Amino acid sequence: MIRKLLPYAIGLMSILYIFIVPSEPEGLKLVFKLIPMALILAYAILVCPPSRQPKHWLLLLGLLFSMCGDGLMKWFVAGLTAFLIGHLFYTASFLRRFRFSWLRAAALIPIALYAGLMGQRLVHALQDSGQSELIAPVLIYIAVISLMAWTAIMTGNLYAIIGSLLFLASDSILSWNMFVSDIPRSGIWIMTTYYTAQFFIASSLREPLIHAKHIHTRHAWH
Numbered sequence: 001m002i003r004k005l006l007p008y009a010i011g012l013m014s015i016l017y018i019f020i021v022p023s024e025p026e027g028l029k030l031v032f033k034l035i036p037m038a039l040i041l042a043y044a045i046l047v048c049p050p051s052r053q054p055k056h057w058l059l060l061l062g063l064l065f066s067m068c069g070d071g072l073m074k075w076f077v078a079g080l081t082a083f084l085i086g087h088l089f090y091t092a093s094f095l096r097r098f099r100f101s102w103l104r105a106a107a108l109i110p111i112a113l114y115a116g117l118m119g120q121r122l123v124h125a126l127q128d129s130g131q132s133e134l135i136a137p138v139l140i141y142i143a144v145i146s147l148m149a150w151t152a153i154m155t156g157n158l159y160a161i162i163g164s165l166l167f168l169a170s171d172s173i174l175s176w177n178m179f180v181s182d183i184p185r186s187g188i189w190i191m192t193t194y195y196t197a198q199f200f201i202a203s204s205l206r207e208p209l210i211h212a213k214h215i216h217t218r219h220a221w222h
Contacts, residue, residue, distance in 0.1 A: 006043040007199070010036055014195040018188055030071065036195050037067040044202035055096035056205055062089035063202060077137060083171075084141055087148040090201065094151035094160060107153045111168075115146040118172060125179040138175070145171060155204070163200030170194040 017032040041063045048056045065086035073079035119142045126135050145168055152164035170193035177186040 003043070003046045006039060006046065010039045010043065010195070010199060013039060014191070018191045033070055034067060037063070037070055037198065040195070040198050040202050041067060043199070044205055047203065047206045049207050053096075055093045058089045058093035058096070059201070059205060062086045062093065063198065065089060066198060077134075080137055080141055084144055087141075087144045090164070091144070091148045091151050094148070094155050094164075097155040097157065097160075098151065099154065099156045101154075101156070104153050104156065108150050111146050111150050114168075115142050118142060118175070122175060122179055129179065131179070138179075141171075152201075152204075157204045159200045159206070160204035163197045163202075163204065166193045166197035166200065170197055 013032070014036045017029075017036060021029055021032045023029055041060070044060055044063055048060070063086070065082050069079045069082035069086060071079075072082050119139050122138055122142075123135055126132060126138065149164040149168050152160040155161070170190050173183060173186060173193070174190045177183040177190070183189065
């Protein structure tokens with residue numbers, strides 16, 4: 001019952017944070033920012049199969065570090081580092097679900113092109129604004145999140161694919177708005193794609209229906 005209600009609670013609290021909770025006081029705003037992620041983490045735990053494997057624990061750790069990143073984004077480098085670690089956990093989880101196909105592998109080309117173009121634009125913007133010290137961490141982050149997106153695609157899991165691409169979109173909007181030029185209603189776009197991305201990534205822990213039925217049938221015969 002709780003598992004079925006959690007997606008609605010996640011959606012409601014996300015809408016509350018994005019559209020209703022005021023920016024001040026800052027502490028209250030931060031609390032409401034973390035609530036949807038806490039609910040997404042709880043949802044991920046509930047949809048995990050009873051016998052958890054390393055791929056499940058790694059993804060749960062990724063969600064936890066993302067939540068830490070949310071709380072630390074006031075200190076940009078600290079928040080970026082937490083998200084970077086989160087993406088490394090996601091990548092490790094997706095690598096354990098890696099299913100090779102040439103069609104999915106070809107996705108590396110557009111992702112790499114996009115990462116290269118975005119990185120180049122951000123480097124110029126950071127140099128122009130006198131923030132050259134951020135170039136290295138930003139480029140490392142772009143490389144890691146791009147790798148995360150590609151490994152998600154290689155799983156063949158639709159939830160993981162949608163979630164990773166939305167995460168890439170969310171961070172692209174955030175970085176462009178922060179370093180290149182203002183994007184109208186950027187906060188709405190960033191957080192809407194972000195919460196949706198995390199929900200889909202969490203949902204990728206659900207076992208496929210056919211696999212779940214197979215496990216149930218196998219246990220019934222023992």
